[in-house]
Amino acid sequence: MREIVVLHENEEWLVPLREELKKRGVKATEWFLNEGRVPYTELPEDSVYYNRMSASSHTRGHRYAPELTKLVLTWLESKNRTVVNGSHVLALEICKLSQYAALERAGLRVPKTHAVVGSGELLAAAKAFNQWPLILKPNRGGKGLGVQRFGTLDEFAKFLEHESLDEPLDGTWLLQEYIQPKAPHITRAEFVGQNFVYAVQVNTQGGFELCPADNCAIEDKFTITKRFNDHEIIRNLESFLRSNDIDVAGVEFIENQQGELFVYDVNTNTNYNQAAEQRAAVKNTGMGALAEYLIDLAE
Incomplete structure (x- = not known):
């Protein structure tokens, strides 16, 4: 049996998986990814690599964990290793528009959505979007953090005027129709x-x-x-x-x-x-x- 290697940045989320593997007499290797090196020209072990990287890693102080994971996954895939949730999946994890494009190709319905880069563009973008109520959320937030609902353009304008917005990690906001x-x-x-x-x-x-x-x-x-x-x-x-x-x-x-x-x-x-x-x-x-x-x- 090959080794199971779990790529992650949050030890707490591994506890229940660790317990289930233990019940089955298996112990996985846990590879914490936040900082490190990728020996691209070397051959990785012939293991099963499970990608558990999250778009919310920055909320735990692991700012570059997804970028490092992308490098690791590229290395593993280039050497034909078995990867669960590979580099293409990680790209979907950190980009909602990529998710929606893929979902629509599969015939699934997604909410009306506009992407906005730059907080100074939000009011004009909301006017053009013209879907009320609307949801404002960061493209890379995680756990629902930063998601807010606004009923009218006036309410949204007052919020932007009086509140200091923290830019999303990747600078991208999403305006989305609120589905009742x-x-x-x-x-x-x-x-x-x-x-x-x-x-x-x-x-x-x-x-x-x-x-x-x-x-x-x-x-x-x-x-x-x-x-x-x-x-x-x-x-x-x-x-x-x-x-x-x-x-x-x-x-x-x-x-x-x-x-x-x-x-x-x-x-x-x-x-x-x-x-x-x-x-x-x-x-x-x-x-x-x-x-x-x-x-x-x-x-």
């Missing part, structure tokens, strides 16, 4: 090995910060649902994952008042809420499915 949900929740579908595991409803009444990881989740905010188990959107999302070589992902979508489904976020560094899994007594947990997938590849 049919019910106060979004749905997050989890996939491992490009196959559907389960869907979870996430209550949005408390705001836009929807991190499912156990160390940042709010109790009872996450509820596993069977509503979409046989729904067309799951088949379409599996096709989308296959078309883009995405092995592991949590994909978030919302249902509007007319029953239309809009996909708005692809999380290629996905976490699972163990409390929700326990309440639903699911047999196939997210981390359990992930551990078995990595072991199968290693064998």
